[in-house]
Amino acid sequence: MGDPEDSAYPEWTRDVQKIAVLSWMSFLTASVCSVLFFAFVDPLVLVEAINVHSIESRYAGYAMGFFFLWANGWIAGWFTMRLIRRKRRGPAAGEFPGIGTR
Amino acid sequence: MNDNTAAGYEYGKLYRSEGKIYPREVKGRFATLRRLAMFVLLGIFYLGPWLRWEGRQAVLFDLPARKFYIFGLTLWPQDFIYLALLLVMAAISLFFFTALAGRIWCGYACPQTVWTEAFTWIESAIEGNRSRRMKLDKGPWNFDKAWRKTAKQVCWIALALFTGYTFVGYFSAIDELTVRLATFSAGPWEVFWVLFYGFATYGNAGFMREQVCKYMCPYARFQSSMFDNDTLIVTYDTDRGEPRGARRRGSDHKSQGQGDCVDCTLCVQVCPTGIDIRKGLQYECIACAACVDACDSVMDKMNYPRGLIRYSTERAMEHKNYRLLRPRTVVYGAILATLVIALVSSLALTKPVILDVIRDRNALYRDVGRAGIQNTYTVRVVNKHNAPHDYVLRVGGIEGIRLESNPSFSVAGESVFTLPVSVTVPHEHASGGHTVVFYLESTDGSDIRIVEESRFRGPLENL
Numbered sequence: 001m002g003d004p005e006d007s008a009y010p011e012w013t014r015d016v017q018k019i020a021v022l023s024w025m026s027f028l029t030a031s032v033c034s035v036l037f038f039a040f041v042d043p044l045v046l047v048e049a050i051n052v053h054s055i056e057s058r059y060a061g062y063a064m065g066f067f068f069l070w071a072n073g074w075i076a077g078w079f080t081m082r083l084i085r086r087k088r089r090g091p092a093a094g095e096f097p098g099i100g101t102r
Numbered sequence: 103m104n105d106n107t108a109a110g111y112e113y114g115k116l117y118r119s120e121g122k123i124y125p126r127e128v129k130g131r132f133a134t135l136r137r138l139a140m141f142v143l144l145g146i147f148y149l150g151p152w153l154r155w156e157g158r159q160a161v162l163f164d165l166p167a168r169k170f171y172i173f174g175l176t177l178w179p180q181d182f183i184y185l186a187l188l189l190v191m192a193a194i195s196l197f198f199f200t201a202l203a204g205r206i207w208c209g210y211a212c213p214q215t216v217w218t219e220a221f222t223w224i225e226s227a228i229e230g231n232r233s234r235r236m237k238l239d240k241g242p243w244n245f246d247k248a249w250r251k252t253a254k255q256v257c258w259i260a261l262a263l264f265t266g267y268t269f270v271g272y273f274s275a276i277d278e279l280t281v282r283l284a285t286f287s288a289g290p291w292e293v294f295w296v297l298f299y300g301f302a303t304y305g306n307a308g309f310m311r312e313q314v315c316k317y318m319c320p321y322a323r324f325q326s327s328m329f330d331n332d333t334l335i336v337t338y339d340t341d342r343g344e345p346r347g348a349r350r351r352g353s354d355h356k357s358q359g360q361g362d363c364v365d366c367t368l369c370v371q372v373c374p375t376g377i378d379i380r381k382g383l384q385y386e387c388i389a390c391a392a393c394v395d396a397c398d399s400v401m402d403k404m405n406y407p408r409g410l411i412r413y414s415t416e417r418a419m420e421h422k423n424y425r426l427l428r429p430r431t432v433v434y435g436a437i438l439a440t441l442v443i444a445l446v447s448s449l450a451l452t453k454p455v456i457l458d459v460i461r462d463r464n465a466l467y468r469d470v471g472r473a474g475i476q477n478t479y480t481v482r483v484v485n486k487h488n489a490p491h492d493y494v495l496r497v498g499g500i501e502g503i504r505l506e507s508n509p510s511f512s513v514a515g516e517s518v519f520t521l522p523v524s525v526t527v528p529h530e531h532a533s534g535g536h537t538v539v540f541y542l543e544s545t546d547g548s549d550i551r552i553v554e555e556s557r558f559r560g561p562l563e564n565l
Contacts, residue, residue, distance in 0.1 A: 024314070032189065039185055057291065
């Protein structure tokens with residue numbers, strides 16, 4: 001009954017995994033941080049203090065804050081990944097990829 | 103078979119390319135339990151905003167007004183510290199229940215699981231079971247395929263949008279939101295969040311599914327540190343199952359040296375994350391127990407006892423006794439209990455009325471001639487009661503102290519009242535710094551009495 005060919009289990013490519021993990025983790029941290037931040041700071045008061053009058057409703061303030069934090073986490077995570085990535089091991093000298101058994 | 107050509111050794115393609123996942127449907131005890139959990143949890147989520155309590159929405163996190171209502175409880179911005187406490191409690195309970203019962207959260211209660219379950223249910227209702235879906239995908243685009251695919255997408259999008267709308271309904275009163283959405287007069291951000299949350303639901307439950315658990319979920323990676331030998335896991339009984347192999351029904355497999363596993367690979371086919379549980383516990387396993395149901399059905403057919411794959415613990419597999427009390431559960435349990443007690447008692451002790459006295463920082467003091475030295479304050483009364491109250495304000499703490507403003511006022515229910523007051527102290531008692539005491543008392547018989555201290559400043563003696 002079970003032809004393993006049918007159940008082609010997907011593996012995400014490394015790049016998709018990176019983007020997905022990055023987006024999701026920064027989303028989660030941004031959610032928690034914006035909940036905690038806006039619990040203590042009223043966006044309208046903040047807007048008043050920094051003189052940005054284009055933000056008129058609290059909804060807009062919450063959204064801006066959330067996306068700011070999300071972008072912030074994303075950028076920090078992206079740079080961290082770039083900076084700590086390890087060098088990929090290539091083929092040894094004289095060896096050709098994909099040819100012969102290895 | 104795996105299409106890892108030359109052991110996957112090919113530049114830029116270190117991983118198998120993406121394929122589509124077709125988990126086989128499964129029937130059984132745990133599938134029923136999971137479906138039940140889905141109905142209960144989705145029911146709570148979708149009906150939640152429609153519950154009423156004392157004439158208002160029972161659960162409403164009123165973001166525009168910055169007030170949270172949870173049944174009889176009203177949280178004000180200054181109470182939001184409880185939210186932080188709640189988040190910590192949620193994390194600790196996850197630790198606690200993980201140590202006890204493994205990934206019970208993943209298998210039954212995680213929103214990712216619940217909505218994936220709902221979306222696959224729609225999928226199989228419209229496109230048919232696993233083999234029919236695969237045939238449909240491989241087949242040419244004809245009318246049958248077109249309408250099934252369209253119907254599925256329409257249902258998915260409708261459910262996703264309804265989810266987004268319900269979600270926003272927790273943050274701005276859902277009855278008013280419904281009217282605004284129906285009349286196309288909703289604010290841009292409300293519409294945005296409905297679409298955003300709807301899109302997230304569609305993407306997570308419709309397409310990414312268990313990939314979220316495998317690659318994106320932080321809990322999946324950390325859960326092993328919360329496990330111990332007594333944690334409930336889905337496990338394959340190797341001693342009983344091996345050596346595995348096909349056999350004729352009714353044959354005496356034991357005399358032929360075979361174990362109970364008939365190697366039908368059903369447990370692999372039903373697995374939503376595509377692992378083989380017979381290789382042991384793997385981090386991808388979300389403990390959904392689909393393989394348990396699948397294996398039990400085969401064991402029933404073969405007339406073997408159930409439970410070749412089952413919920414068990416590592417110690418139980420070694421035929422040792424199960425221990426409920428162990429360092430991990432005791433520590434997690436103690437922390438959790440402390441937090442619960444702290445939260446409940448501080449909520450119970452929350453003052454329904456708050457008095458704040460803020461001294462005017464612009465002027466140190468004012469000499470008002472023969473009357474004495476005057477200080478000004480801003481008095482803020484926060485009335486968290488639903489009912490309005492009448493108050494009278496008094497001052498004390500310094501001899502001859504006098505309140506210049508009208509000391510009686512009324513504060514409406516659920517509102518903040520701000521009153522600038524001037525306090526005068528005769529010259530002979532005013533020099534230097536003193537503690538001034540403000541007394542707030544209700545005059546409507548509601549028995550509220552609050553005392554708040556502040557500083558009174560006068561000229562220094564030798565200046």
